[in-house]
Amino acid sequence: MTAYLVIGVVGVLVLLLSLVLGDVLDGALDALAGDAFSTAVVGAFVAATGFGGAAAQALGAPGALSLPVGLVAGALFAWLAASLTRLVRGGGTDATPSAEDALGRDGRVVTGIPDQGFGVVDILVGGHVLRFNARADRPLDQGTQVHVTSVLSPTAVTVAPVWDELA
Numbered sequence: 001m002t003a004y005l006v007i008g009v010v011g012v013l014v015l016l017l018s019l020v021l022g023d024v025l026d027g028a029l030d031a032l033a034g035d036a037f038s039t040a041v042v043g044a045f046v047a048a049t050g051f052g053g054a055a056a057q058a059l060g061a062p063g064a065l066s067l068p069v070g071l072v073a074g075a076l077f078a079w080l081a082a083s084l085t086r087l088v089r090g091g092g093t094d095a096t097p098s099a100e101d102a103l104g105r106d107g108r109v110v111t112g113i114p115d116q117g118f119g120v121v122d123i124l125v126g127g128h129v130l131r132f133n134a135r136a137d138r139p140l141d142q143g144t145q146v147h148v149t150s151v152l153s154p155t156a157v158t159v160a161p162v163w164d165e166l167a
Contacts, residue, residue: 040085109142117135
């Protein structure tokens, strides 16, 4: 049981670290999917696995059963932490969305973008549809899915197609 308690305490320390310092593992696990492996999720998994296994042993479960119980508890708490992280990051704000908030977001061309000219794009930012004048490296037709690559002014952005066809 002591080993499970130590694992649980290590998980709680990782959780506290993520609360105080933010996502310490940011960048270390980028190859894995999104928020599924943030510091908070890893900490929740480790803590719940340790304390779940300790609780199972305290209730008299043999070692062969306490580990799966701990892993199931860890998976449930990791899922909960990922859900809460996603909820907090996707939450709204009272601030007025600006062109800076559109950077890195996807949208759609409303008015075609000509070569060396401006068109119009709609970008969804914080639940609001923002309309910007847009410039691109090549002409883009109406309806093309785009990604905002830079901000030119408070009313203008540069965009690139989300999906370039293979030549």
